[in-house]
Amino acid sequence: xxxxxxxxxxxxxxxxxxxxxxxEVPTNASWGFEYDWSYLDQxxxxxxxVNLEEIVTIIEEAGEKGGMNIEIDYALGGKTHxxxxxxxxxxxxxxxxxxxxxxxxxxxxxxxxxxxxxxxxATSNMHIxxxxxxxxxxxxxxxxxxxxxxxxxxxxxxxxxxNELIGADIASDGEFQYTNLMVINGQSAGRxxxxxxxxxxxxxxxxxxxxxxxxSWRLNSPSSIYTSINEAATSEEIDTVVWDCDLWEPSNExxxxxxxxxxxxxxxxxxxxxxxxxxxxxxxxxxEDFGLPSxxxxxxxxxxxxxxxxxxxxxxxxxxxxxxxxxxDDFLGEERxxxxxxxxxxxxxxxxLQYPIMSSFEAMEEMDIGSVVDAEVEEAEEDYDSDESDLExxxxxxxxxxxxRDLDRxxxxxxxxxxxxxxxxxxxxxxxFHAIWDIESRAFVSYQLDVKEDGDWKxxxxxxxxxxxxxxxxxxxxxxxxxxxxxQQEAKEMQTSGDIMGLQSDGEVSILEALPYLNLLWVVLxxxxxxxxxxxxx
Amino acid sequence: xIDLDRKARLRLLISAVTILLFYSVLQNSWYEIQGQGEFTxxxxxxxxLKIVYKIESNGEDGAFEISRSTPFLKWMAxxxxxSNQTSSSExxxxxxxxxxxxxxxxxxxxxxxxxxxxxxxxxxxRIFHDYPHLLKLSSFVWLTGILLFTIGxxxxxxxxxxDEISEGDTPVEEPTPDTEEFPFFEISSDMEIIFGGVxxxxxxxxxxxxxxxxEEIDQLSEPPPAKGDAGYEEFVAxxxxxxxxxxxxxxxxxxxxxxxxxxxxxxxLYETYTSR
Numbered sequence: 001x002x003x004x005x006x007x008x009x010x011x012x013x014x015x016x017x018x019x020x021x022x023x024e025v026p027t028n029a030s031w032g033f034e035y036d037w038s039y040l041d042q043x044x045x046x047x048x049x050v051n052l053e054e055i056v057t058i059i060e061e062a063g064e065k066g067g068m069n070i071e072i073d074y075a076l077g078g079k080t081h082x083x084x085x086x087x088x089x090x091x092x093x094x095x096x097x098x099x100x101x102x103x104x105x106x107x108x109x110x111x112x113x114x115x116x117x118x119x120x121x122a123t124s125n126m127h128i129x130x131x132x133x134x135x136x137x138x139x140x141x142x143x144x145x146x147x148x149x150x151x152x153x154x155x156x157x158x159x160x161x162x163n164e165l166i167g168a169d170i171a172s173d174g175e176f177q178y179t180n181l182m183v184i185n186g187q188s189a190g191r192x193x194x195x196x197x198x199x200x201x202x203x204x205x206x207x208x209x210x211x212x213x214x215x216s217w218r219l220n221s222p223s224s225i226y227t228s229i230n231e232a233a234t235s236e237e238i239d240t241v242v243w244d245c246d247l248w249e250p251s252n253e254x255x256x257x258x259x260x261x262x263x264x265x266x267x268x269x270x271x272x273x274x275x276x277x278x279x280x281x282x283x284x285x286x287x288e289d290f291g292l293p294s295x296x297x298x299x300x301x302x303x304x305x306x307x308x309x310x311x312x313x314x315x316x317x318x319x320x321x322x323x324x325x326x327x328x329d330d331f332l333g334e335e336r337x338x339x340x341x342x343x344x345x346x347x348x349x350x351x352x353l354q355y356p357i358m359s360s361f362e363a364m365e366e367m368d369i370g371s372v373v374d375a376e377v378e379e380a381e382e383d384y385d386s387d388e389s390d391l392e393x394x395x396x397x398x399x400x401x402x403x404x405r406d407l408d409r410x411x412x413x414x415x416x417x418x419x420x421x422x423x424x425x426x427x428x429x430x431x432x433f434h435a436i437w438d439i440e441s442r443a444f445v446s447y448q449l450d451v452k453e454d455g456d457w458k459x460x461x462x463x464x465x466x467x468x469x470x471x472x473x474x475x476x477x478x479x480x481x482x483x484x485x486x487x488q489q490e491a492k493e494m495q496t497s498g499d500i501m502g503l504q505s506d507g508e509v510s511i512l513e514a515l516p517y518l519n520l521l522w523v524v525l526x527x528x529x530x531x532x533x534x535x536x537x538x
Numbered sequence: 539x540i541d542l543d544r545k546a547r548l549r550l551l552i553s554a555v556t557i558l559l560f561y562s563v564l565q566n567s568w569y570e571i572q573g574q575g576e577f578t579x580x581x582x583x584x585x586x587l588k589i590v591y592k593i594e595s596n597g598e599d600g601a602f603e604i605s606r607s608t609p610f611l612k613w614m615a616x617x618x619x620x621s622n623q624t625s626s627s628e629x630x631x632x633x634x635x636x637x638x639x640x641x642x643x644x645x646x647x648x649x650x651x652x653x654x655x656x657x658x659x660x661x662x663x664r665i666f667h668d669y670p671h672l673l674k675l676s677s678f679v680w681l682t683g684i685l686l687f688t689i690g691x692x693x694x695x696x697x698x699x700x701d702e703i704s705e706g707d708t709p710v711e712e713p714t715p716d717t718e719e720f721p722f723f724e725i726s727s728d729m730e731i732i733f734g735g736v737x738x739x740x741x742x743x744x745x746x747x748x749x750x751x752x753e754e755i756d757q758l759s760e761p762p763p764a765k766g767d768a769g770y771e772e773f774v775a776x777x778x779x780x781x782x783x784x785x786x787x788x789x790x791x792x793x794x795x796x797x798x799x800x801x802x803x804x805x806x807l808y809e810t811y812t813s814r
Contacts, residue, residue, distance in 0.1 A: 295602045296602075
């Protein structure tokens, strides 16, 4: 019995010294949206009263006034998926983390995950022809472009028993790819000369990515930032928290309704691979017609380069959290009290993503596609030989034709008809994007976007904590809680444009299309040879 | 209906195959000059250049490619030319291309086309009339074609474009540099016979004065510079080669006599050989 009493006493004593780790964030604290780009026409008209099809019709009709046949059709499709979620690790299994000063802490982990998938494809076909007795042109132009964005980010923040931030680990991969293709068929003709484009193609692909990005940020001493944000969310005296994370002695100061949090921000160490590529390819260009050497028929400028980088740098950043309002809601499955802040990322540790992204931007600057094009145009001018080109005769014929007059008629008609259209005006006067703070778990858990139309605020997406009138776009679907968590898992599996757009695989290439006809001809010939040679004389 | 004996049928087959092969000759490129190389030192290090120039039955085709192009383009954008070569190259071009007459390459093209048509005519004649020496005449015409492919085209190319080729007339033209542009410029080359053609290998290097001040140029030492020497970062080296060889069309032309072998009476040949 005495043993039992002693054991109970020990347990009670233990519970007194057991650290008071912060409450867990609600299960399925997840939020996200999906946008279907095939609704862009509809949504663009709704948001700005711009009707793209109407503009196309105006161009085609203005073409008739200018004696031109213009036909334009276009198509756009694709999807964007954006999801994030926040979860807390099981606080019964604490992990030991060493801060930047070498002090060890038992911590809980809060895991914030972002999943972004985007892919869209746009195609446009245009036919234009015009002619008079001196000059004419007749072109079919086809433009297609597609893009692909794949980003995965996982941030694990570490908190000690006092809900102080010890640091964070980040792991991320990201990829951006753009492809553009222009195909021209047709010709410009003068009285005696012509320039023909036969399947002339200009392809331009561009991409950059980071991969295997893993970094650890450790403050030199625990930061009270989350406690301070919670103070702003719960006290009436504090409205704004300013976090100056640099080389300061940790301290808090309050001036009026602003609390300043100073921290010794410590170091970020890690590594990542950065990669960029571009491919500018001009094929079937009628170089000789333009007085250029035949090398210009097919010009290609490419780069595909990757490098790995190590990170060991002082952490330093400045963040501001503006408090808005507090409300109770059960949008994450259980009734909780939430505060809204003007703040974008769900965690300040997001700053670590700047390293691979800046590296990509530096690579983009290094590529300087503009200078590539300028250099090529300059080279073309140097290579241009007027003696070998019909271009000048053609220009003379077009100058003496009625093209200028007809273009003026086209422009006048176009401007006149465009003026009749409703002035484009953005539907909303204002918009507010908030991060939602869960007071109990002391964490940012979701987002909310409110828009203002005719003086009234409406909720476009998010939990609608203020019970505003719902507002939506045709192509937009938003998800919260378990539904969002499921969608996020699905999005994580998407790795190709087809996956993201929800398309079937390209399908089997027709056997007939794949057959090499010249080889078939040879097969027939060989059979004929054998038959001829082996046939005996009658 | 014309009744053909086996020999005539074989000759008809030979003519048909020859027509097909000659059609393939006309549809494929005839001669190919291909150059490629890589910068091995200096700001454009790792950039690779490739140029292809093809002679075809009705004209010329070409392609130019810069891969790992960023260092090269950055180098071209950052260097300040000390040369007045552009104007001189333009002058040469305007004089060399002012001649609008038929080029030597065009004459060779006519020669090959005439040889092909002649060959088909001779072989077709053999279907109906067994004139003596027609096969020898066919062989002569075919050999003429071979000579036009292997000697005629490169010779005519050098007659038509010799000046331009030596000046590097490419979409990213960088003529053979002068000593003012590249102090201590050196070039070494060798020639080797490759399958079906010849290949020239070359190494070129020099300090890029476009990236150096006059003071730095005065301090340059004999290449190659060691790390830390003046001009080490601005020392540009390029390794490359270019090859000249007949391309696919030549293979089709070369294959024409193979079909003639179907006319050989292999059994009688074997019996004659064994009876000896």
